[in-house]
Amino acid sequence: MGDLIQKLPEAAQAYLSGRRLDEVECIVSDLAGVARGKAMPASKFGNQSHFYLPNSIFLQTITGDWADLDGEAFTEPDMVLTPDYDTAVAAPWTGDWTLQVIHDIATQDGRPMPIAPRNVLKRVVALYNDRGWEPVVAPEMEFFLVARNTDPAMEIEPPMGRSGRRAAARQAYSMSAVDEYGPVIDDIYDFAEAMGLEIDGILQEGGAGQIEMNLRHGDPVRLADEIFYFKRMIREAALRHDCFATFMAKPIQNEPGSAMHIHHSVVDLASGQNLFAAPDGQETPEFLHFIGGMQRHLPSVIALLAPYVNSYRRYVPDFAAPINLEWGRDNRTTGLRVPVSRPEARRVENRIAGMDCNPYLGIAASLACGYLGLLEREAPREGFTGDAYDSDAGIPRNVGEALDLLVAADALKDVLGTEFCQVYAAVKRLEYQEFLHVISPWEREHLLLNV
Structure with a gap:
């Protein structure tokens, strides 16, 4: 856990000073700007380098339906999510000690996922x-x-x-x-x-x-x-x-x-x-x-x-x-x-x-x-x-x-x-x-x- 804390920005370290980190929310922005992702115990987050989410989160409408792309089968392949530790911030409204971390999104062959909004801005x-x-x-x-x-x-x-x-x-x-x-x-x-x-x-x-x-x-x-x-x-x-x-x-x-x-x-x-x-x-x-x-x-x-x-x-x-x-x-x-x-x-x-x-x-x-x-x-x-x-x-x-x-x-x-x-x-x-x-x-x- 000490290695994880050292990767965090100063504000996140100050928030956790003298406290035990309980949970990490691993999040990305969908097309609407809604936070999507997974929450996990801090001990598990600290022991893994990435996790996966299906690309269908970028095909979902604000009402929860999914769009079809002409000529493409709906197979929901996984994307690879890697934490951007510079984005780690507190979630101070929660009942325990929680951090939010925005993740970089790549295809399985390592390319930036082109339909991810954060990647569009980076482009x-x-x-x-x-x-x-x-x-x-x-x-x-x-x-x-x-x-x-x-x-x-x-x-x-x-x-x-x-x-x-x-x-x-x-x-x-x-x-x-x-x-x-x-x-x-x-x-x-x-x-x-x-x-x-x-x-x-x-x-x-x-x-x-x-x-x-x-x-x-x-x-x-x-x-x-x-x-x-x-x-x-x-x-x-x-x-x-x-x-x-x-x-x-x-x-x-x-x-x-x-x-x-x-x-x-x-x-x-x-x-x-x-x-x-x-x-x-x-x-x-x-x-x-x-x-x-x-x-x-x-x-x-x-x-x-x-x-x-x-x-x-x-x-x-x-x-x-x-x-x-x-x-x-x-x-x-x-x-x-x-x-x-x-x-x-x-x-x-x-x-x-x-x-x-x-x-x-x-x-x-x-x-x-x-x-x-x-x-x-x-x-x-x-x-x-x-x-x-x-x-x-x-x-x-x-x-x-x-x-x-x-x-x-x-x-x-x-x-x-x-x-x-x-x-x-x-x-x-x-x-x-x-x-x-x-x-x-x-x-x-x-x-x-x-x-």
């Missing part, structure tokens, strides 16, 4: 590295705390605050609004500290019970790992206080949706300088090419940034969700925003991704668009200076249209991996078909007796 980062570039991201997480909802037929309600009233909407940046569910926030901070995860800040967003949490900038894979961990941890913190945390793009009717804004910059590996800033501080051609690539290619990856039918309910005018591909400086109405910053911190913020996306795939898709812009030297349109909410959407507005664009985008499939795109499209089309069998309350209310 995109490697393409940048091969060009002498290092991509840097800083994600923002938006989510809702809501009252317990045990009946899916019932509408979602805001949580009850400590005042005895339900959380109020339209209170963006209000400190008293955050204080209404302060005990949940306190647990989030405490859990994050035990896990060695850094929070840059927490604030009240515009929706009732809606919170935004900012993460510091860094390596894309590491930040995606952190979001993967954060989503699970935040749900656990909420459950301790008789409410749910949801990362649905649009959980409550007539409230804003939840985004995963992604800030991007690119560092030149040779010089260590931000590729978007010239020595005199001016914007570089690469900065504009990155934006141009996002404007050209983002429509083809909306299927990854908005993966469910609910995702497109966020893309409505006047609900703080840009649905355009305009870019502008310090303009939150544009889909692509350039925040105020010093030249060395110049970056591009993609405001289109929803919080319901898999963080590995959302970041990979966004980086892929910028990467192609850098290669193609794509010129962007003129920067937008007014209110862009009324601009043409420029992005698909439903799952079917988004998937059609993805499967037709050969350049993006080369970056993300053709096999991954094939599997992803098959799973998402099956989910969409399953949804079309559901009759909504709106249809029963307005169509049952009127048409």
Whole structure:
């Protein structure tokens, strides 16, 4: 056991100081971003180098069905999972002393499993590295705390605050609004500290019970790992206080949706300088090419940034969700925003991704668009200076249209991996078909007796 402890990051070692590790959760992210894997006694985990899971975990829809791939027999061959000890963190909400460890996934002949979301992101980062570039991201997480909802037929309600009233909407940046569910926030901070995860800040967003949490900038894979961990941890913190945390793009009717804004910059590996800033501080051609690539290619990856039918309910005018591909400086109405910053911190913020996306795939898709812009030297349109909410959407507005664009985008499939795109499209089309069998309350209310 001592050898195992020595492999762990400092935060995990500190969490276990003076304690006996009981259990290890060996986990990976499926296409939806759900943690899949096995839990085992720590003594067993320390004595084995890898374990196996079937590849069918990447063929499963959010409802539990499995997609068929044309021409391929459904045999569920095993994948080889090897622990990435750098990702080991505490699971501080459990009743015993437990660690979570994200695992690398390979085929039985040793190749990285091409349809594993974490490997898709690693593939995109490697393409940048091969060009002498290092991509840097800083994600923002938006989510809702809501009252317990045990009946899916019932509408979602805001949580009850400590005042005895339900959380109020339209209170963006209000400190008293955050204080209404302060005990949940306190647990989030405490859990994050035990896990060695850094929070840059927490604030009240515009929706009732809606919170935004900012993460510091860094390596894309590491930040995606952190979001993967954060989503699970935040749900656990909420459950301790008789409410749910949801990362649905649009959980409550007539409230804003939840985004995963992604800030991007690119560092030149040779010089260590931000590729978007010239020595005199001016914007570089690469900065504009990155934006141009996002404007050209983002429509083809909306299927990854908005993966469910609910995702497109966020893309409505006047609900703080840009649905355009305009870019502008310090303009939150544009889909692509350039925040105020010093030249060395110049970056591009993609405001289109929803919080319901898999963080590995959302970041990979966004980086892929910028990467192609850098290669193609794509010129962007003129920067937008007014209110862009009324601009043409420029992005698909439903799952079917988004998937059609993805499967037709050969350049993006080369970056993300053709096999991954094939599997992803098959799973998402099956989910969409399953949804079309559901009759909504709106249809029963307005169509049952009127048409």
